[in-house]
Amino acid sequence: MFKKLLTSACLCFIALWAGTATAREITFDLLSDKGPATHKSWPGKHLLLAFGYTTCPEICPTTLYEFAEAMKELKNPSAIQPIFVTIDPVSDDAKKLQEYVNFFDEHIVGLAGEMKNIRALVDQLGATFGYRLNGKRVDNPIKGSGYTVYHSALIYLFNPQSELIDTFDYQIGAHDLAVALNKVLGEGGNTGAATASAPAASAAAASEKTPEPEKAIENEKASNAEKSAATAATAPDDSACPLPRGFTAAEPLRLGDVMDNAPTDKVVLLNVWALWCAPCRTELPLLDKLAAEQKEKKQLLVQTLNLGDKEEKVSDLFEKMGLKNLPQTRTEDNTLLRRVGAPGLPLTALFVNGQRVATKGGQIDDTSAISAYAECMARQ
DSSP: OOTTOOBTTEEEEOOTTTTOOOOOBOOOEEEETTEEEETTSSTTOEEEEEEEOTTOOSHHHHHHHHHHHHHHHOSSGGGEEEEEEESOTTTOOHHHHHHHHHTTOTTOEEEBOOHHHHHHHHHHHTOOEEEEETTEEESSOOTTSOOEEEEEOOEEEEOTTSBEEEEEOTTSOHHHHHHHHHHHHOSSSOOSOOOTTHHHHHHHHHHHSOOHHHHHHHHHHHHHHHHHHHHHTTSOOOTTSOOOTTOEEOOOOBGGGTSTTOOOOSEEEEEEEOTTOHHHHHHHHHHHHHHHHHHHHOSOEEEEEEESOOHHHHHHHHHHHTOOSSOOOEEOOTTHHHHHTOSSSOEEEEEETTEEEEEEESOOOOOHHHHHHHHHHHTO
């Protein structure tokens, strides 16, 4: 249900030829925070590349999160270099871009440069980007003028000969991205050229025997479906309580399958967030206020779940923002977004008697309807 998630600040389009790349050499001449960077700057390595910009609210940071998590699962991580190229050089210089990508993983390199050089790379890949101001296209945006940015959202894989050998949808998920990359990169010590047919050959081999991690996820999905069916009968009839504005009915999912030591309150509002998600940080104070109100009313539990950040960084943010009513619960589960059916953050879900009934993608800017829903459910 989130596949059409778009924001006014980041309109992302998927090229029709995803996954059908053919071998052709790609060249670029850009800038890193350390100086010039070209397609030959990482000899012997595969390149994993995505386009975006530092103020993109959801899709771009989610892609970088997937890069970071996928790197943890690679059997031969030294054979690949993840790269993030800005398509907003008016606002993003190389230093700012590197500081941004370091927030996700120190292995990712941010590349900026002149507009003409960025367009040259984008054109070679058949990608798209542009700018709008007051609903009209602008070719030369002015920094600080309030223009919006749109761009294609594919992930590109190049072999050490700078040939494009595969593309991936931005919603592939960290685990599936790692599985695909492991098929190309191998177990380790193999940084030689990969042919354009390598991904397809690997896929054929995979069809004969499903990798154990994929089997585990398939088994988990089947188990979750059984658990959902078993608990569906215990869920209350909430048809008399209209869902809060912005929430839509969701497929059954047990709260216990999303987080460990799940709360047992009748109505739980679960907010999944991360430090790299700017809208997440914006909505936290509002959720903190809602949590304080509900501690008195006892109609709703506000549960936050941080995705992947270090404990001390979460604690520092809570102290800096004065958040006193939200739990600092964390998870390292890099399959979570895919399992709950969301391509990005923030994600908020309503659970009744431990069963998901509705979800909302994007920032929460008003909690009155959530409070009204909790009051209604308290009377059921």
